[in-house]
Amino acid sequence: xxxxxxxxxxxxxxxxxxxxxxxxxxxxxxxxxxxxxxxxxxxxxxxxxxxxxxxxxxxxxxxxxxxxxxxxxxxxxxxxxxxxxxxxxxxxxxxxxxxxxxxxxxxxxxxxxxxxxxxxxxxxxxxxxxxxxxxxxxxxxxxxxxxxxxxxxxxxxxxxxxxxxxxxxxxxxxxxxxxxxxxxxxxxxxxxxxxxxxxxxxxxxxxxxxxxxxxxxxxxxxxxxxxxxxxxxxxxxxxxxxxxxxxxxxxxxxxxxxxxxxxxxxxxxxxxxxxxxxxxxxxxxxxxxxxxxxxxxxxxxxxxxxxxxxxxxxxxxxxxxxxxxxxxxxxxxxxxxxxxxxxxxxxxxxxxxxxxxxxxxxxxxxx
Amino acid sequence: xxxxxxxxxxxxxxxxxxxxxxxxxxxxxxxxxxxxxxxxxxxxxxxxxxxxxxxxxxxxxxxxxxxxxxxxxxxxxxxxxxxxxxxxxxxxxxxxxxxxxxxxxxxxxxxxxxxxxxxxxxxxxxxxxxxxxxxxxxxxxxxxxxxxxxxxxxxxxxxxxxxxxxxxxxxxxxxxxxxxxxxxxxxxxxxxxxxxxxxxxxxxxxxxxxxxxxxxxxxxxxxxxxxxxxxxxxxxxxxxxxxxxxxxxxxxxxxxxxxxxxxxxxxxx
Numbered sequence: 278x279x280x281x282x283x284x285x286x287x288x289x290x291x292x293x294x295x296x297x298x299x300x301x302x303x304x305x306x307x308x309x310x311x312x313x314x315x316x317x318x319x320x321x322x323x324x325x326x327x328x329x330x331x332x333x334x335x336x337x338x339x340x341x342x343x344x345x346x347x348x349x350x351x352x353x354x355x356x357x358x359x360x361x362x363x364x365x366x367x368x369x370x371x372x373x374x375x376x377x378x379x380x381x382x383x384x385x386x387x388x389x390x391x392x393x394x395x396x397x398x399x400x401x402x403x404x405x406x407x408x409x410x411x412x413x414x415x416x417x418x419x420x421x422x423x424x425x426x427x428x429x430x431x432x433x434x435x436x437x438x439x440x441x442x443x444x445x446x447x448x449x450x451x452x453x454x455x456x457x458x459x460x461x462x463x464x465x466x467x468x469x470x471x472x473x474x475x476x477x478x479x480x481x482x483x484x485x486x487x488x489x490x491x492x493x494x495x496x497x498x499x500x501x502x503x504x505x506x507x508x509x510x511x512x513x514x515x516x517x518x519x520x521x522x523x524x525x526x527x528x529x530x531x532x533x534x535x536x537x538x539x540x541x542x543x544x545x546x547x548x549x550x551x552x553x554x555x556x557x558x559x560x561x562x563x564x565x566x567x568x569x570x571x572x573x574x575x576x577x578x579x580x581x582x583x584x585x586x587x588x589x590x591x592x593x594x595x596x597x598x599x600x601x602x603x604x605x606x607x608x609x610x611x612x613x614x615x616x617x618x619x620x621x622x623x624x625x626x627x628x629x630x631x632x633x634x635x636x637x638x639x640x641x642x643x644x
Numbered sequence: 645x646x647x648x649x650x651x652x653x654x655x656x657x658x659x660x661x662x663x664x665x666x667x668x669x670x671x672x673x674x675x676x677x678x679x680x681x682x683x684x685x686x687x688x689x690x691x692x693x694x695x696x697x698x699x700x701x702x703x704x705x706x707x708x709x710x711x712x713x714x715x716x717x718x719x720x721x722x723x724x725x726x727x728x729x730x731x732x733x734x735x736x737x738x739x740x741x742x743x744x745x746x747x748x749x750x751x752x753x754x755x756x757x758x759x760x761x762x763x764x765x766x767x768x769x770x771x772x773x774x775x776x777x778x779x780x781x782x783x784x785x786x787x788x789x790x791x792x793x794x795x796x797x798x799x800x801x802x803x804x805x806x807x808x809x810x811x812x813x814x815x816x817x818x819x820x821x822x823x824x825x826x827x828x829x830x831x832x833x834x835x836x837x838x839x840x841x842x843x844x845x846x847x848x849x850x851x852x853x854x855x856x857x858x859x860x861x862x863x864x865x866x867x868x869x870x871x872x873x874x875x876x877x878x879x880x881x882x883x884x885x886x887x888x889x890x891x892x893x894x895x896x897x898x899x900x901x902x903x904x905x906x907x908x909x910x911x912x913x
Binding site for chain 1: 800802803805806807808809810811812813821824825
């Protein structure tokens with residue numbers, strides 16, 4: 278998943294701002310997307326992720342700043358000559374054309390012969406798993422098939438960058454998971470830079486080499502999925518990517534080797550500098566722990582690191598998993614933790630006493 | 645369910661009042677008598693022959709056809725511009741401007757027929773078929789715009805962006821994507837405008853000068869009782885033609901909606 282640094286830059290944003298009247302939609306975007314990367318723009322609706330994607334395509338003019346594609350300034354380069362193609366949220370399949378005509382639409386000005394173009398269309402259809410669908414009417418296709426046609430239509434032009442605007446949001450859960458895997462494979466196969474806009478954090482984690490998390494027109498954190506999950510830059514990012522437990526903490530001492538804190542319910546611990554987040558933004562001192570880093574210890578099990586005690590306040594059974602809310606002795610808020618269900622192991626009842634195992638190395642401190 | 649029969653009776657009475665007179669047209673068009681009265685006298689097609697031989701009627705019909713074709717084309721072109729502007733662009737005073745374009749739909753025709761007459765005479769434009777066309781374009785444009793706005797609205801904006809993204813210019817995008825998708829709306833608009841123009845009386849009467857069109861000619865014929873059966877025959881033909889045109893228009897409107905995958909929100913029929 279990690280990305281080698283030698284790859285050239287495909288897209289660069291330099292202090293990009295966008296205003297709609299008084300509304301400040303993009304507030305100083307600085308980011309670099311590498312060639313061949315699967316990059317995601319992730320954030321809640323209204324955070325500016327689609328606007329940013331459309332500035333790459335050329336559908337939105339920027340108010341100030343620079344957008345470079347393959348080291349070329351895109352100011353005054355209209356959308357129809359940019360080396361990018363887009364898969365739209367609604368797929369935008371031309372309803373009056375056949376599948377073949379849709380896929381071959383961008384080849385209209387291509388100087389190749391008719392036979393060569395037909396061959397290219399057939400190859401593109403085969404690539405997205407729609408071999409033999411060429412003669413069908415586009416408006417009679419299912420959602421998943423439209424999605425594939427839209428992909429083939431964009432990829433046939435061999436763009437430097439493929440832009441995907443929430444392409445999976447209209448599909449049902451099963452279809453979506455299948456298309457996620459297919460998109461990853463397709464991206465590896467063609468080697469084109471993919472930029473995906475999504476509000477689904479799971480989708481972004483599954484698919485991307487790197488993710489930019491956006492809030493209110495700004496990039497809150499740009500990192501690979503593992504860093505984003507394990508070391509979120511702020512409480513807001515931590516809350517948006519999965520679930521995180523927070524506990525207020527007091528800083529006792531700090532030096533170059535780390536910070537010693539006393540967290541409510543957890544006690545004293547020393548955290549290394551890479552576990553300390555958000556030095557600039559004052560969020561109060563809080564430690565964060567992901568639900569799966571806390572384990573209920575059953576009879577006979579010993580903690581690998583530390584142990585704390587609490588009371589079960591809520592139990593949610595999910596089949597393969599059980600989610601517990603446990604309030605530690607001396608803590609104000611309950612913690613959420615997730616346990617894989619193992620045959621023969623009981624599910625605890627509400628009100629039961631629980632012994633939890635955890636490790637300070639899994640914690641982060643937000644300051 | 646205890647339904648009140650009054651509403652049912654009212655509905656039936658209403659429909660009889662609306663359509664019974666039209667059913668009388670074919671009855672008397674084929675009735676072998678100069679008098680429009682029951683009992684019917686027997687079957688004849690003489691009135692159609694008489695109508696066919698009427699030279700003045702022929703001229704009036706040709707004038708009407710010319711006016712209807714020309715004004716429906718102009719009104720539809722203007723309707724395309726207005727519908728495009730109303731669905732795609734934002735500009736100051738948009739609501740007011742679109743409202744003013746739509747106003748002739750509800751404004752008494754008499755008002756702008758009189759206003760136009762006064763202005764045309766004052767400016768010194770001679771009254772002719774051209775001035776009737778002018779009036780009919782004004783009258784038909786709101787209808788064209790209403791039909792075309794619904795056609796343009798059901799068009800997903802990202803279709804245009806997709807074509808542009810795939811290398812087309814705004815002009816070729818219009819030709820390759822927008823035009824084919826709104827074509828059913830355009831045909832439907834042409835047919836509706838044609839029907840409105842063909843039926844129209846007040847403007848044709850006020851602005852026609854010494855040129856006669858079909859509606860004005862028919863009204864004139866009622867002064868001569870002997871001519872009435874032939875007018876009935878003509879009326880019958882017009883009813884048939886109108887039904888055909890409206891059916892075709894509605895067919896294209898519905899096909900257009902089905903083609904773009906939209907939801908039918910009701911049209912004129």
